[in-house]
Amino acid sequence: MRPSPVPEDRLLVLLYHNVGPSPGHRGLAAHWTAPEMLRAQLRWLRTLGHSFVDAEWVKDRAAQATKTPPLPSSLAREWRGGSRPTLVTFDDGQANLYSYALPVLEQEGVPALVFMVAGRIGGLTDWEAPSRWRSNPLLTWEQMREMQQRGVTFGSHTLSHPRLTDLPEEQWRRELAQSKLLLEEGLGRPVDTLAYPYGAFSPEIGQVALEMGYRLCFSTLPGLNTPDTDPAALRRMNVRRHGGLWLFRRKVGRMARIG
Numbered sequence: 448m449r450p451s452p453v454p455e456d457r458l459l460v461l462l463y464h465n466v467g468p469s470p471g472h473r474g475l476a477a478h479w480t481a482p483e484m485l486r487a488q489l490r491w492l493r494t495l496g497h498s499f500v501d502a503e504w505v506k507d508r509a510a511q512a513t514k515t516p517p518l519p520s521s522l523a524r525e526w527r528g529g530s531r532p533t534l535v536t537f538d539d540g541q542a543n544l545y546s547y548a549l550p551v552l553e554q555e556g557v558p559a560l561v562f563m564v565a566g567r568i569g570g571l572t573d574w575e576a577p578s579r580w581r582s583n584p585l586l587t588w589e590q591m592r593e594m595q596q597r598g599v600t601f602g603s604h605t606l607s608h609p610r611l612t613d614l615p616e617e618q619w620r621r622e623l624a625q626s627k628l629l630l631e632e633g634l635g636r637p638v639d640t641l642a643y644p645y646g647a648f649s650p651e652i653g654q655v656a657l658e659m660g661y662r663l664c665f666s667t668l669p670g671l672n673t674p675d676t677d678p679a680a681l682r683r684m685n686v687r688r689h690g691g692l693w694l695f696r697r698k699v700g701r702m703a704r705i706g
């Protein structure tokens with residue numbers, strides 16, 4: 448087996464949406480991963496020397512890094528204590544994660560971070576135009592509390608899944624603040640991670656999110672992360688269904704080339 452193209456000291460963050468049998472519709476199917484494909488991808492990474500970490504691990508290492516004096520910019524600081532640390536994230540929090548992703552994650556011993564649309568919990572994915580996509584059920588509070596017991600951490604994907612950069616400041620501030628509060632009340636734990644819907648953010652939005660107490664904010668910018676990566680603009684690899692494991696492998700290689 449060839450070694451992973453990812454350097455040992457880089458953090459790879461995977462972005463998934465749905466896990467389950469494909470819904471058939473071609474455009475929609477791109478955001479679905481079959482449970483066996485999820486398992487195959489996780490196992491492939493592990494075989495190549497990736498270690499799966501949770502959000503706490505990333506926060507701890509990032510906090511340590513900010514306490515040590517910065518190195519020359521050509522020498523990015525290393526994530527210590529994990530070789531090719533890899534964080535698995537899911538956006539939107541659809542109900543299929545409970546039925547199909549959770550068993551795979553548990554069996555493989557992989558922690559996960561799921562970003563919830565806080566104002567839609569127990570509802571439907573009604574933020575997309577109904578003519579384009581079928582609405583899907585979202586996780587309920589009960590399912591989320593059980594998943595929390597079984598190794599899943601939850602973060603905010605805002606209140607209503609808007610493109611934050613299209614909103615006036617007052618509204619995007621509310622999306623960030625209220626979603627955090629709602630999730631903390633419902634889960635009984637601090638919520639300090641955020642994923643921007645559609646990956647849309649600005650330097651100002653990122654700065655305000657950090658001021659509000661978010662410690663890790665995930666974009667959809669491709670690439671890998673170091674402890675020096677802006678915590679308001681962490682990079683992720685968007686996993687898509689087409690191409691299966693072959694495309695997944697190619698994409699990991701592309702993230703490594705971006706750095």
Ligand SMILES: [Zn+2]
Pocket residue numbers: 538539604608644645
């Ligand atoms: Zn989303």
